[in-house]
Amino acid sequence: PPPPPPPPPPPPPPPPPPPPPPPGHPRACPRIPGAALPSPPRAGGAPGSLQVPPEVQPFSRASQFVRAAVILRWKTLKEHFRGRKNRCYKLAVKSVRRAFVRSTKARREKKRFLRALWITRIEAASLEHGLKYPAFISNLLKSQVELNRKVLADLAIYEPKTFKSLAALAQRRRQEGFLAALGDGKEPEGIFSRIVHHHY
Amino acid sequence: MAGCTVPSSCSSSRIRDPWISAWVMQRSKSSPDPVRPRCLWPCTHRLVAKTSLTSPPWPEVKLPDPVEEAKYHAEVVQKVNGLISAGRYGRLFAVVHFASKQWKITSEDLIMMDNVLEAECGDRIRMEKVLLVGADDFTLIGRPLLGKELVRVEATVIEKTESWPKVNMRFWRRHNYQRKKIIANPQTVLRINTIEIYPCLS
Numbered sequence: 147p148p149p150p151p152p153p154p155p156p157p158p159p160p161p162p163p164p165p166p167p168p169p170g171h172p173r174a175c176p177r178i179p180g181a182a183l184p185s186p187p188r189a190g191g192a193p194g195s196l197q198v199p200p201e202v203q204p205f206s207r208a209s210q211f212v213r214a215a216v217i218l219r220w221k222t223l224k225e226h227f228r229g230r231k232n233r234c235y236k237l238a239v240k241s242v243r244r245a246f247v248r249s250t251k252a253r254r255e256k257k258r259f260l261r262a263l264w265i266t267r268i269e270a271a272s273l274e275h276g277l278k279y280p281a282f283i284s285n286l287l288k289s290q291v292e293l294n295r296k297v298l299a300d301l302a303i304y305e306p307k308t309f310k311s312l313a314a315l316a317q318r319r320r321q322e323g324f325l326a327a328l329g330d331g332k333e334p335e336g337i338f339s340r341i342v343h344h345h346y
Numbered sequence: 347m348a349g350c351t352v353p354s355s356c357s358s359s360r361i362r363d364p365w366i367s368a369w370v371m372q373r374s375k376s377s378p379d380p381v382r383p384r385c386l387w388p389c390t391h392r393l394v395a396k397t398s399l400t401s402p403p404w405p406e407v408k409l410p411d412p413v414e415e416a417k418y419h420a421e422v423v424q425k426v427n428g429l430i431s432a433g434r435y436g437r438l439f440a441v442v443h444f445a446s447k448q449w450k451i452t453s454e455d456l457i458m459m460d461n462v463l464e465a466e467c468g469d470r471i472r473m474e475k476v477l478l479v480g481a482d483d484f485t486l487i488g489r490p491l492l493g494k495e496l497v498r499v500e501a502t503v504i505e506k507t508e509s510w511p512k513v514n515m516r517f518w519r520r521h522n523y524q525r526k527k528i529i530a531n532p533q534t535v536l537r538i539n540t541i542e543i544y545p546c547l548s
Binding site for chain 1: 526
């Protein structure tokens with residue numbers, strides 16, 4: 147019988163991670179040689195010290211300023227990212243930056259789509275009472291009831307009786323508006339209308 | 347609909363509209379000739395065909411009799427006054443305009459404003475701009491505000507803190523431009539203690 151194959155050699159042990167460069171190292175940012183470390187953002191981390199987590203492999207020449215801030219931010223955001231974005235420094239920097247920019251823009255857009263949501267809800271509720279949204283809102287404003295859309299949406303959800311009375315108020319004001327538009331039923335005096343009605 | 351005064355009909359706007367099918371021709375004083383006889387509404391036959399502009403696009407509107415309506419309104423107001431003075435209402439809710447926002451509040455509510463209030467913690471505050479007050483059976487709708495002698499909303503300042511540090515970041519790609527700012531807005535927390543109404547409707 148053939149001899150059994152030799153066992154495979156054991157894999158070499160992984161090399162130990164290189165230690166992070168100390169603050170005074172020449173490889174650290176040469177542009178600010180004597181500057182003190184920047185104070186990190188308030189979201190986590192002791193001020194004045196660069197706390198690099200052990201699982202980070204710093205392999206870029208990013209300035210220490212950016213690296214400290216990014217790493218500290220990244221520690222708090224680590225749970226939110228999927229894939230290598232939550233482990234590898236280069237990818238994490240990009241993702242964190244985009245996340246911050248998007249959250250800044252979203253704070254402005256949140257106001258817009260919340261208002262659209264309120265309008266949708268008010269429209270649905272006023273249609274239940276037989277009024278369309280523009281009629282409802284315009285007639286409420288003409289009756290000097292200055293409730294905003296947020297509150298109207300809340301009333302439509304939690305206070306249906308109150309919303310019904312508001313819809314009735316708007317409907318009544320609408321009818322009075324129609325009557326006012328028709329006026330007395332007479333032509334203004336001294337005007338010869340081009341639209342001549344000959345009724346004998 | 348209870349508690350709110352219905353608006354009286356607005357001033358009629360005199361606009362020339364083709365829907366009116368009876369109009370009075372001006373008799374010219376100079377000509378003594380007999381003019382066409384005045385047309386009285388309704389006519390038995392019409393020379394002008396019925397078009398889309400003969401009647402307005404909305405259905406005909408008939409308002410109830412104003413005298414009867416006034417009686418009904420007075421009755422309703424009396425009833426609501428009676429309910430308020432007898433205290434026959436449960437939990438009250440109010441819509442209050444405060445810190446440039448409108449809030450729908452009840453008693454024992456917590457409110458957080460995104461700005462500074464010049465009052466110490468523990469101070470009792472009265473919110474004066476009340477837009478709406480309601481209970482289960484009736485609602486008082488202000489136009490736009492309710493009177494100060496009608497409603498009283500009291501709140502206490504509980505906490506004055508700062509918000510969580512929000513990151514404001516701007517970044518233009520390929521232009522080496524990024525700005526990062528951390529903003530912590532001051533916030534104030536209020537607890538609504540009571541909402542009271544007094545029976546002085548008229």
